[in-house]
Amino acid sequence: MAEEVNFICTACPQGCALTVLMENGEVLGVTGNSCKKGLDYANAETSDPRRMVATTVKIRNGFHPLLPVYTERPVPKPMIPQVLAEIRKVELEAPVVMKTVVLENVLGTGINVLASRSMPAKK
Amino acid sequence: MLAKQIYDVVIVGSGPGGVAAAIEAKKAGADDVLIIERDTELGGILLQCIHNGFGLELLKEDLPGPGYAQHFIEEMLSLHVEVLLNTMVMDITPQRHLFLSSKEHGYVEIEARSIVLAMGCRERTRAQIRIPGYRPNGIYTAGTAQRWVNVEGYMPGKEVVILGSGDIGMIMARRLTFEGAHVERVLEIQSYLSGLSRNLVQCLQDYDIPLQLNHTIKRILGKNRVEAIEAVQVDEKWNFVPGTEEIIPCDTLLLSVGLIPENELSRKAGVKLDPITSGPYVDETFQTNVPGIFAAGNVVHVYDLVDWVSEAGFSAGKSAAKYAIALRNAEARYTPLVAGKNVRYVVPHKLDKSTLEAEDVRLQMRVTRPIEQPVWVEVHDGENLITRKAERYVRPGEMVTVVLKTKNYADVAKASKLTIDINPR
Amino acid sequence: MQEKYDYIIIGGGVVGCMIARWLSRYEGKVLLIEKEADVGMGCSSANTAIVHAGYDPLPGSLKARMNVKGNAMWDTLAGELNFAFERRGDYVVAIGDDELPLVHKLMDQGKKNGVPGMMMIDGAEMRAREKNINPETSGALWASTGGICDPFQVTVAAGENAVMNGAKVLLNTAFQDFIMEGKRIIGVRTNRGDFLCRWVINSAGIYSDDVMHKAGVRPEFIIKPRKGEYYIFDRADVSIDNVLFPVPSAKGKGILVTTTLHENTIAGPNGTIIEDKEDTSSTKEGLEEVAAGALKLVPSLNLRHSIANFAGLRPMGNGPCKTPGVVYNNDYIIEIPEEVQGLVNLGGIESPGLTSAPAIAEEVVDMLRDAGEKFVEKKDWDPIRPGRPRFRNMSHKDRQLLVEMDPRFGQVICRCENITEGEIIAEIRAPIPARTYDAIKRRTWLGTGRCQGGFDMTRVVTILSRELGISPLEVTKRGTGSEYLFRQTKQVEG
Structure with missing residues (x-):
């Protein structure tokens, strides 16, 4: 069953509120992003979240x-x-x-x- | 010692706004550009902002604060901007005289054809949000704590509560956690976050630091050192909600409750301030109401991104250079007329050279003492005689006149000043 | 071997320091002990900084006599001790017609007390003299001998002059008990050992009742701390140039609006009777009371321009007035009691205690002389305590000369108040050395401006650490237990 996950995109200071539709760990779709970075971020954040240190x-x-x-x-x-x-x-x-x-x-x-x-x- | 007495552009503060202004002032043709910094090195507050996130807009690179600062400082230094460190600007007059104080250079007065104010901002303190209670140690602004932890290498607390969800507060929550302190929670009186939402994710949520909106501090406990704070929920008018009080033991309270442009110097210079921004009123060139005084960056209004501060600095620096160059050109049009040997004064005091191109100019003077013998009234540029006139005698009671002719224009145009001497023939 | 003194003064407030200064004029060994890390840490520094004219205290009371006599001594004192003092005069302002009779009554009281230089002015005149005053003012009492000072500076200057003339000041030294020989006091016991003496002077301020009880004197006398809370305003935004009192009430002189010598407007105090003698916390309710009182006098005052608030405790006592026919139970106690030998006992020295301090010191010397002390003036007694340069108050030319003489005066450490490294080091090396952040703050006014130490704090900790030869971890705000820093950033266990 698909589920919705909410994120704040940290790819840039704009901080878009993303809604990610997921099923079995797969990203089905992303809304709320203003650019392609948001899509990448959603994919990364659900599979391999990373941070600058x-x-x-x-x-x-x-x-x-x-x-x-x-x-x-x-x-x-x-x-x-x-x-x-x-x-x-x-x-x-x-x-x-x-x-x-x-x-x-x-x-x-x-x-x-x-x-x-x-x-x-x-x- | 300072290289000059008079500068084209003087910049007060070497944060991102000031450095950008210096770069652009030089590029726009200003000759003598001086940047004054009160701290031991260039860069301002960016040097203690060691986190990432700087430069994405302007440099397309995710840099930490010190790296962003250094990028522009290196460019500025390559353009031969003069730098004064450990120097506080004590006073600026509306006529653009500056009084500087430092151990190394003493207390000196300099003059600027234009000034860029780039003093940045200061942090709001406990008193400005009026928290009652004792006045123990352990209450610091987030920026003060940041300087201790990141630059001087000391930890100001072990158990920390942060009041205010400003960016520096959230960033310090993560920073203190990284260095082994425990951040109990962040309280925010408003119903919304006051900093960037990315910092909520990266600084608080990632490290399970709770954020309580609609909460503030009712009082501070502890006489010598903070021992606890009493947190309380507030309603939409910021009144305490009875029964929601909670004593939170801690040894340190960090305040991240806002920034205010720092404009004490601006006021001294006669710069008018906007009560809403607390910064100067500026036009699109970042010029204030005082001609020749510009302002850039957080001194004007508090920015969220450093990239925009740099942009503002570029504009202000360019405008300041333009103003200084126009003033310098206006100054260069004039040649001073100097009373030389046996001359008490000369009128006019200075000469617009372009006038002489079109018409003759009469110079009138009085002598210091009677010379009862034939004399020459000589106009020279220090080396070459430009014109002279014979008189049978000169006396203080009788005005002496000599006329500069249009044919003298070529000689006068080359002169930096004209001196009039009266010598016996 | 125990050290032996002629006079030991308990308490380094303005009264104690002034007594030390008066006694140090004469042959004899003087010791002042103070429980805190600096002098002037109690009521002497947390008050309204006013030298009162003397129309307030009840005629016939000791308070009235000390006030009027003390007030007249301040010009000479300021000249000798080189602290800032200005006789700006003060106003008691009636708002509305109902309050006017009370102001007239105060004028009569002042005349009975012997206060010179008072006159009544009408509402129009008051509005002309202070443009920010409540326009509903109906008139005011103008007392030209009222003055303002920096009370902490006064305390330090008096203490320093005492030290220069041979007195000893021991800080962090708390009185515990008297050492008795029968009915005679022969010394004091402290947390830092015993000290022998011939006379003890009790000037313990808010704790003066506890001290006298230890000697078995006046068991019925108690001090009730009366908490006064204040707001301080940014001088860039608010400028009230006058000392403005409301008409007094049963609670005291009321909440006034006044200026300090540092040009900051301050408002306060209220006067809440409390139990805890260490409770110097400000409260929401108290500050609201102060705001309401201040707004009554100056309706345009904006609390947004407040840069600090604080609270101080006044030692209100229940000492009866000794003058026959005068019924008054909050008078000063200044006496050599008969129950014991070797004690000069002071109690209940609340406002106008600062104004009265030099008169009280002189009174103490007179009493001791009457008790048989042979005061012989020291040959090398020097009444002058030299002032130290204050960069902020100097002209451009003088600043230039000062920095030429000592470049450390060119290094500005507090940007709002323009306090320099040279001034900080001078305070650390003064006759009563400043060894904490607050000690420097109170002496120089550093860190009291808009940024409230945000800029200077890390730098002052570095200077104190360097000058005192201690680690930054050992530097404190106001003594042990108020350290700034816990460990080095990179020293983490595990």
Whole structure:
């Protein structure tokens, strides 16, 4: 039997309210979206929900004590706690340049963790 | 030291609005552009907004705040914009004089042909929403907590309640959860979310943080440090609903109850503010009621997306450059007339060169002392003599006249100033 | 070995600090103990900041005498201690015709008390002098000797001058009991040990009843805390330049609307009698009462422009007036009681306690002299407590010179109130050092503006940590238990 699932699309800041018609885990149709991203989002959210993760890591001798970092692509939602735990283990030495890979292929996801900004060394 | 005393465009604040204004001012032809930042580095509040979601409109890339800031800062620096860090602008006059204070440069006055105000906004505080109770520690605006957690590296709480469903509040709920704190819930007095709905999904629902609409805080408990808050449901007129009170133990209360454009400086400069936006009244070029003073970004009204702040900055920067260039050209049309040796004053004080192209101009002056012998009244540009006139003597009681002829135009046009000396023959 | 003092003062409010300052003029060792992390943490800092003319207290009461005498001492005091004080005068405003007789009565009372410089003005004159006043005003009492000050600054300045002249101030030191030798007090017991002395001065404010009971004095005397709540307004939006009182009622002088020396308009206080001596919480009902009272005087006041609210407790006592024929049961107690030896006992020093403080200090010295103390002035006594630069109040030229002399004055830490790093460090190194955020806030007015510390808070924590050589985790708002931070972001167990 088909069922309706309601989502808020997070693909962009517009935040469309999607209604997804589903049967046996299959998406039959989507309404409420304003663009194609909404369809993709609905498909992904029902099969493999993913999120961008942004946090910080320790950096020695930096202008600030922490370096902000982010995943270059969204990671599977259920893996977020483990991803955070992995990132927490990282400790860097300043200087670091923006978009440097600070953690490669985190937990085998094929996704790198990048520096969100450059961090000069302490003056 | 500062490179200049007078700048084409001075920008106050190096958040996304200010940086965009600096970029576009340079691109539009302004020569000396100065950006002033009170903090230790460029970028403004974006530096502590480490979450993603910036740049989708403008850069077609999903960047964290610091990355978005750096993208534009690098472009700005490549255009040779002058930067002042750790510097607070204390005062701006309607004549566009600025008073700056810093450890490194001291307390200085500079002048700008145009100014872009880009001070951003500040967070509404507890008092502005008038929560009664004790005044313990542990009540912070979401932005203050964000700076501690993300930049300075300290946690301001373990058990947290957030009042207000603004974006920074929801984002901090997720952030604190990531760093091991427990966010008990988010309370919102209105019947609807005040931030973006994507943040409800990504920041609260994903981490099972409850949001209670139509709820607020009745009082705060704890004398030295927050020990609990009393939450209460409200009706549509925001009156407390009796019997719905609930004591929620916590050590920290974060406030995400709105942002207000920061316009103390604007007021000093004589800029008129709209009581609804709390920002300046602006025209389509982002010029305020004070000629030559522009405003861009959250200082005008609070935006939901940084991309639009940058866009506003581009417009304001371009307009400010245009204004400054027009003013500079007007200044360049004139040549000052300077009283030189033995001359007390000269009228006129300055000369519009284009006038001399069409007609002769009479210069009149008085001398400082009698010279009872033949003299030359000489007009020169510092190096070359342009014209001179002989007199048998000069006396303070008798006005001296010399005429610049249209044939002198070519020489005068090249001069940065004209000096009149009276020398014995 | 126990330290021995000549005089120990219990309580570092404005009265205690003023007594310390008066006693420090003479040979003898003076110790002031204060239970909180700073002086002036009680009633002395949470009040209306007014130096009262003296028409309010009942003629014949000790309150009336201290008020009028104290008021006259403020110009000299402000000059010597370098705190800001302005005799702006104050108004008691009648709204509607019914209130006018009460104002006349107050004028008569003032004359009996010996208050100089009072006159009645009519409604039109009042409206001309304060354009925001309720247009229904029928007239007002104008008392030209009324003044405004920053009460916290006054307290600190007096305490600092005492320290400069050899007095010792111990903070975080709570009185527990007297050490007696028969009927003679020979010292005090505190949470930080025993201190011996010849005289104890009880200036414990709201706790003065508890202190005197420990000495077996006046068991019937009790202090009822009277809570006063206030609103503070943004100076950019609201500017009332006058001190405006309503006609007084049985509850006291009423809810007034006044300006502070920091140019913020404030409204309050109400006066709720409560039980808990630590309950400085503001309440919804109380603030509503304040709003209603303020709107009666200034109908155009908009609560949206309020930037803070707070509450303070007044030590209302049940001390009987000693003057024959005057029936009054809320008078000040200033005495050397006969039940014990070695105690100067103060009690019930509520409003106008701030105004009276210098007169009370002088009264205490006179009483001690009458009791046989031989006061010999110190050869190097210095009545002057130097002021410190206030960047905000300086001209552009002076700011430039100051920053040239010390660049730290160029670093602005509080953007709304323009408080600089130089000023913060000066307070941390002052004779009574500021060691908490609130101590700096009260001394400089930092963090009191529109953003209420939103910008400066993280920066001040960093400066305090650096200057005091402690971790940011140890920096507090107002002493132990009010820390800002719990741990480093990246220090997570597990």
